[in-house]
Amino acid sequence: MSKSDWPLWEVFIRSKSGLHHKHVGSLHAADAQMAIENARDVYTRRNEGISIWVVESKNITASNPEEQDSLFDPAADKIYRHPTFYKLPDEVEYM
Amino acid sequence: MDRSLFNYLLRLADDSLILGQRLGEWCGHGPALEIDMAMTNISLDLFGQSRSLYQYAAQIQGEGKTEDDLAFLRDSWDFYNCLLVEQPNGDFAQTVARQFFFDAYQFMLYTELKKSDNDQLAAIAAKSLKETAYHLRFSREWMKRLGDGTEESHTRLQDAVDKLWRFTAELCQMTPLDEEMIEKGIGADLNVVRKEWDKEVDKILTEARLKLPEKTVMQYGGRNGVHTEHHGFILTDMQYLQRTYPGLEW
Numbered sequence: 001m002s003k004s005d006w007p008l009w010e011v012f013i014r015s016k017s018g019l020h021h022k023h024v025g026s027l028h029a030a031d032a033q034m035a036i037e038n039a040r041d042v043y044t045r046r047n048e049g050i051s052i053w054v055v056e057s058k059n060i061t062a063s064n065p066e067e068q069d070s071l072f073d074p075a076a077d078k079i080y081r082h083p084t085f086y087k088l089p090d091e092v093e094y095m
Numbered sequence: 096m097d098r099s100l101f102n103y104l105l106r107l108a109d110d111s112l113i114l115g116q117r118l119g120e121w122c123g124h125g126p127a128l129e130i131d132m133a134m135t136n137i138s139l140d141l142f143g144q145s146r147s148l149y150q151y152a153a154q155i156q157g158e159g160k161t162e163d164d165l166a167f168l169r170d171s172w173d174f175y176n177c178l179l180v181e182q183p184n185g186d187f188a189q190t191v192a193r194q195f196f197f198d199a200y201q202f203m204l205y206t207e208l209k210k211s212d213n214d215q216l217a218a219i220a221a222k223s224l225k226e227t228a229y230h231l232r233f234s235r236e237w238m239k240r241l242g243d244g245t246e247e248s249h250t251r252l253q254d255a256v257d258k259l260w261r262f263t264a265e266l267c268q269m270t271p272l273d274e275e276m277i278e279k280g281i282g283a284d285l286n287v288v289r290k291e292w293d294k295e296v297d298k299i300l301t302e303a304r305l306k307l308p309e310k311t312v313m314q315y316g317g318r319n320g321v322h323t324e325h326h327g328f329i330l331t332d333m334q335y336l337q338r339t340y341p342g343l344e345w
Contacts, residue, residue, distance in 0.1 A: 006127070027129050030240070037233065038129035041136050 008057040009035040011042075013049035021053050029054075101155045102175065103276050104216070105165070106318065108148035109176035112166055113326075114197060115141030116333050117184060126187050133233055134190070140226040147219045167337035171327050172320040179262035181317070181326045185255065188241055188248065192255035195234035195299065200266040202227045203291040207283035216281065235299055242303025249304065256300070257308045264313035267292060272318075 006028040012021035024043050029035035035054040044052070063071060075081070118138035125131025149162035179197055184190045205227055208220035241248040267289035276282025300307065316322065336343055 028127060029129065033236070034240075037236070038133070040229075041133040042129055045132075045136060 006030050009039075009054045010057050010060060011035075011039040012053040012055075013039075013043055014051040014053075015049055017050065021051065024048070026057060032056075096157055097155055099272060099275050099279075100213075100281065101152055103272060103282060104148050104152040104155065106175040106272075108145040108152065108165070109174045110180055110197070110201070111141040111145040111148070113174070113176040113329060114180035114194075115139070115145065116329055117180065117182075118190070118194075120184055121190065130187075137194070137230050137233065140223075140230065144219070144223045144226070147222075151215055151219070163337070167334045171322055171330055174317075174322065174326065174330075175320060176317050176322075177262065177265050178314055178317045178323055179259065179266065181323060181329060182259060182262065183325060185258075186251055188251035189255040189258065191234055191237040191241060192252060192259050194230070195238045196259060196263050196266070196296070198227060198231040198234045199292050199295045199299075200288065202231045203288040203295075204283050204285075206291075207288060211282070212280035235295075238299050238303045238305075242300075242305045252303070253305055256305055260308050261311045261314045265315045265317060268315060268318065270318055 007030075008026055009029050009032075010026050011024050013024045014021045027035065027038050027042055029038045032054060035056075036052055039052045039054055043049070115138045118134050118141070121131060121134045122138075123131065125134055145166070146162050149165045153160045153162055153165060177197075179193060182189075182193055184193075202224070205220040205224040209217055209224060211217040211220065238252070241252040243249070267285040269285050273282055273285055277284050314323075
């Protein structure tokens, strides 16, 4: 039973009802059940969460860092996409 | 002072303290980082439980002592923990088997103690039960993984079960103290605990493809302060600082 035999899992924790799950880190585990238990022990020791998601890291498809220019740079000068040109009535306090 | 209640509390606390100390020996040595964390988390839970129980015991004792006095300044013959929890960690399989036998016992025990007429004990049991439910889940899953795993893991766990089985009858051994505590509505009926413990152990051993040793001479003594040779060494480690520097604080 060597740790290197165990696949890597990504861990997502929801800290409060109503909030979304946030990526907190990764760990090794033999299967999903063990991954949840390990996540509980490694990432929720200080009262961090009320819900855990785990997903095997190999199931995540990531964007290619080399394509950063074509993927993200074009959005940099499109300020009209930000909803900052509207005047908010005073009655709407929080937006 | 209510000596019976005092001794009863010590017995409960000593089980948790000694097992917590044993598990703590894994800190930094676990088979994987995740398992290392799990075992030390359990260890800390057990220390927390023993602390609540010792605090209450010290209050019953009424001599102005603290939980630290009870944990660090008693000698081996004044400890009432069962022999199972003082057994060495051995390999991971042996630690898992010891943990499973004990967790199953403690889970059923706290389930009963939650109903105690003694409010403080009932509250400690209720709080501890949540922790113990997780401990049992951890050790139960590892029993199945190792027992029904590879040939090596199976052999190692079977060896551990063979080695530790002789310490299991003591867990639910009814003593005059238990009879008295049941009569007063404070303590747990260990015959009830035993029944549930048997069910859980049978079920998991079957799932884990493990067998019980055929001939076993059961070992007793811990509840009377008579311990195996390992106990003194645990206390030497655990009590060293307080014995050498009395009153030392962090």
